[in-house]
Amino acid sequence: MLILLNLLSGVALLVWGTHIVRTGILRVWGADLRRVLARSTNSRAKAFAAGVGVTSLVQSSNATAMIVTSFAAQGMLPLASGLAIMLGADVGTALMARILTLDLSWLSPFLIVFGVPLFLSRKQNRLGQVGRTLIGLGLILLALHLIVETAQPMMHGAGVRVMFGALTGDTMLDALVGATFAIISYSSLAAVLLTATLASSGVISLKVALCLVIGANLGSGLLALAGTVAQNTAARRLALGSLAFKLAGALLILPFTSLLARGLPVLINNPRESVVGFHVIYNTLRCCACMPLIDAVARACRRLLPERPDPNGQLRPMHLDAASLSTPALALSNAAREVLRIGDIVRAMLDNVSHLIHHNDLAKARDTIRMDDDVDHLYAEVKAYLARISREQLDDADSRRWTDIIALTINLEHAGDIIERIVTDIEEKKIAHRLAFSEEGLSELDDLHTRLVGNLQLGMSVFLNNDLRCAELLLAEKERFRDLERAYSYKHLDRLAGQTLRSVETSALHLDVISDMKRLNSLFCSTAYPVLDAAGALHDTRLRKRMHEEVPAVSVTQQM
Known part of the structure; x- marks a missing residue:
């Protein structure tokens, strides 16, 4: 024995x-x-x-x-x-x-x-x-x-001979x-x-x-x-x-x-x-x-084995390879790629918002709301995948990367919820009543939307490459967007005082969309903070002054 x-x-x-x-x-x-x-x-x-x-x-x-x-x-x-x-x-x-x-x-x-x-x-x-x-x-x-x-x-054992x-x-x-x-x-x-x-x-x-x-x-x-x-x-x-x-x-x-x-x-x-x-x-x-x-x-x-469509109609994760979990660096890379895919969906939702601002398209609104379900599903999959990575096997750099990935995943999921709320408001307050924004209001919303998409793309680049220069520009863009949001809100109130009909009809929706865009921009720009913090530049007042000189903020008085 x-x-x-x-x-x-x-x-x-x-x-x-x-x-x-x-x-x-x-x-x-x-x-x-x-x-x-x-x-x-x-x-x-x-x-x-x-x-x-x-x-x-x-x-x-x-x-x-x-x-x-x-x-x-x-x-x-x-x-x-x-x-x-x-x-x-x-x-x-x-x-x-x-x-x-x-x-x-x-x-x-x-x-x-x-x-x-x-x-x-x-x-x-x-x-x-x-x-x-x-x-x-x-x-x-x-x-x-x-x-x-x-x-x-x-x-030499008889029992062994019998067994074999x-x-x-x-x-x-x-x-x-x-x-x-x-x-x-x-x-x-x-x-x-x-x-x-x-x-x-x-x-x-x-x-x-x-x-x-x-x-x-x-x-x-x-x-x-x-x-x-x-x-x-x-x-x-x-x-x-x-x-x-x-x-x-x-x-x-x-x-x-x-x-x-x-x-x-x-x-x-x-x-x-x-x-x-x-x-x-x-x-x-x-x-x-x-x-x-x-x-x-x-x-x-x-x-x-023919292809069969997903009965739930949801997107499936493409990059979350379970075989890579034993290799933390590979698993983090896979999770990062899936998060970038979530960012692409959020970008598509933003493009739909721009379309809905200009047009009363109920089908597009419903499709955009459904896309948030895809964001929520992929968010849950990425979160579960990251939870399966052994934190004990991560070095300091990988631990920071793990934190950055989960933080961006959470922010994109919140962004999807905000966009869903924007689209729901547009559907209820604009499409249902066949209203339209004023020409000035459309111009302002288009400007904020363009900057919002640009900041989302810049934020994804910062997340992917950890580029300090891009992180500095992103933080400067965040401050500039904040100033624009305040300036456009005051301009809208001026139009209300002038009794512009379209501005009056869409006033509440206009202000809500601007406010929600500001929240979205904050989420997109948050990827700059880990990079700046790692470089020791987050609280450098001289850096903040230099950013203002390179990308001058738009003051409220200039816009009014």
């Missing part, structure tokens, strides 16, 4: 080591690896090579599958290119299995000894994540050594066990490494080992498909196509496992080398044979 427990602990250590390596690599080079995958879409050969290279680094075809399916879900990756990357990923994980089965046990202590202090002392930066990766590699090599040492006396005897007859059963272990361990690489080690120790026969390897490949495909359940149709198509390739390869090769088990020892005497060599050759030949079939499989996946 103790020997079996030691074996299971070695397996657990192997799985944990592969997880640590995958996480460390993604946190250090995750953005670069995603960029490589994104740029490989114009050529099948480049996509295949990118899949091989990225998977060799992260040591997990499942991690590559998560990245690629997230790209497909966002509409950034064609189905055919994604399938080519997935085929390359299968070859990449086979190559890593070959490297890790070399006798590198002597390297394990060095990797752990250097990796632990590096990670503990620098865990909040890239160098610390490199240390994390070294620890993971050391644990993988240590686990393989422990499994080999533990497996030797196992063959169940894996010596049924080909399909053995493949199913291999798939199950790959799913449980969340790593086909760990399943293949364990299989090779058990085969070299004589615990399982070579035929069983080959069936387990084929099953482990199927398990990784099932994992990828399960990971796309909550994603859109494009992501599920990609995972289904990859699984179809693996299933076809398994069905073709499984009937010949007995023949291969007798023939491989003639070429490769070491059972461990035979298992790993079979894994490399099988995946390479299968993936190369599947490359010409990519277009046909892509068409079949489109027929099996």
Whole structure:
């Protein structure tokens, strides 16, 4: 029993080591690896090579599958290119299995000894994540050594022979066990490494080992498909196509496992080398044979999984990739992109407001009010996504970025509510009574609207680039807008005193719209404060004086 427990602990250590390596690599080079995958879409050969290279680094075809399916879900990756990357990923994980089965046990202590202090002392930066990766590699090599040492006396136990005897007859059963272990361990690489080690120790026969390897490949495909359940149709198509390739390869090769088990020892005497060599050759030949079939499989996946409209009619998040949550920098980048998308919707709502100021268009008003539901929905999704990011793994810069993103998200949601209120007032007080603003009033509202749109765009730029100069200009624009709002309010009151008919009819609405625009402008300009604060310029009176000189405010007396 103790020997079996030691074996299971070695397996657990192997799985944990592969997880640590995958996480460390993604946190250090995750953005670069995603960029490589994104740029490989114009050529099948480049996509295949990118899949091989990225998977060799992260040591997990499942991690590559998560990245690629997230790209497909966002509409950034064609189905055919994604399938080519997935085929390359299968070859990449086979190559890593070959490297890790070399006798590198002597390297394990060095990797752990250097990796632990590096990670503990620098865990909040890239160098610390490199240390994390070294620890993971050391644990993988240590686990393989422990499994080999533990497996030797196992063959002398009758109970152990009976337990593994169940894996010596049924080909399909053995493949199913291999798939199950790959799913449980969340790593086909760990399943293949364990299989090779058990085969070299004589615990399982070579035929069983080959069936387990084929099953482990199927398990990784099932994992990828399960990971796309909550994603859109494009992501599920990609995972289904990859699984179809693996299933076809398994069905073709499984009937010949007995023949291969007798023939491989003639070429490769070491059972461990035979298992790993079979894994490399099988995946390479299968993936190369599947490359010409990519277009046909892509068409079949489109027929099996056609596009279906969202029954709720709401926009779905495009950039909130759950696979990136383990890499905080990537997750923050995704959240920022989704917030910019919310900003685009708010901009469209503002354009509709300009149309409604000039025209009594009830359909446009109703559509604008509905757009606020999209803003609210995406706001809730971004907020939930940010809440899932581990704050403990964020350094100071990322923590500030997290705060900036959630602050802008809240402000844009408030802006959507304000615009909805403006449109509702226009519908009730102007469209319903077929009224119109005066020519002077329209001119003032148009001017404020133009400045409002400009400040929204400038605010998005400040949020995206953290540009100090733009932040200074944005704060100056906020003060200028405030002065204009006051001046236009006084001018409107002057027109009321002159008994201008249109001004009298739309007076309350006119003043409310101007006031709401001022609130919107404050929300849009708030992105300047974190940048100015970080630069130590927020309370600098000399800066404020310089901004007034560069962008002179419009005084009330000048406007009146």
